[in-house]
Amino acid sequence: MSAKIEIDTEALIKDTAKKIFFGEGRFNATTQEIADAAGVNRTLINYYFRSRDMLFQKVFEEAQEEEFRLTKIIVDSDLPLKEKVSRHLDIFFEQTKKYPYLEIYMVTQMNQGSCYKDKEAMNTLLDKFYLEIGLEMDKGNINKMRPEQFVLNFASLTSFPVSMRPLFQETMGFTKEQYDKLLEERKDIILKTLFIH
Template sequence: MSAKSLDTDTEHLIKETAKRVFFTEGRFNATTQEIADAAGVNRTLINYYFRSRNNLFEIVFQDAQIQEHDLMEKIIFSNLSFKEKISQHLDTFFEQTKKYPYLEIYMVTQMNQGNCYKDKEHMNMLLDKFYLEVAVEMEKGNIDKMRPEQFVLNFVSLMSFPVSMRPLLQETMGFNNESYDKLLEERKDVIMNTLFIK
């Protein structure tokens, strides 16, 4: 039981499928039937393992939070230089968003439906540490002077928006999948140049 393959563990399969439907495909109001179909299992197994649809959704939401959180933690507690931290984080982020492009949008829609974010305390501690580093870089003249919070907003905006909003941006800007992928690949350099003073 403990050595059971994760691939065939139905509970795990359902959860991963739900994540795929939400975070990868962005179908935020998929029904339990649709998720069950996508997982290739009987719908009532969702009730067996998760009791209710709501419960499954809450668990998936928590998972999403942890994922965001871990990514954040990784960048802050590495002992790279500031610039390298940013650079590294861009790599991990773009890697992760290939799998789950709609993770952040999902969280927003959930929060707008009354679901709320947990573990603010710890996150704040991480951020305060980061703000200090940002301030140091400003003193050194490596980045423009502004409130560190604004730098963080710039950073996450430049990084996330083109991914999260891809359907809208790709369509309005007249790209096809291939050319938009290319655009995204080029973004790392663009972002580094935008954030740091040459």
């Protein structure tokens, strides 16, 4: 098997697993179900990933790394803080359309101790974010509070409706499309909640 075919097959398996795990919420899908959906032989999953659990772990780690990478690009940019938050919301809500169950799984994994591997990089990123939040508070663009509280508000307003989607969608009697629309409306609500100006 050529190197390109190997890379393509491995990527196909990972992409299919992401769709099944995080797009459809089928966390207990078998290697056979993933292989069938990818149109490959089940032995190829064992060849590339050794087990279903290792495949699951790999796609989760890559999703986490991608989220950190995109967040870092935004935080490191020269944009004003409100624009950074706006861009982050665009990316976050776009991702939740594609993978509505990813946030649920990430919360579950965090509760089991699977936090970011590079805690130092995350702390550096947060320190920079806290500094920008503090400066915006001094300018009167954000209500005065500990910067950590701003981050908690931001994360709660963003993640909670996504991670609780199955419950909210069911109890509110929404279809998938109606709940997607509700999430689309959240960006402006979140910005108006977090920022004074």
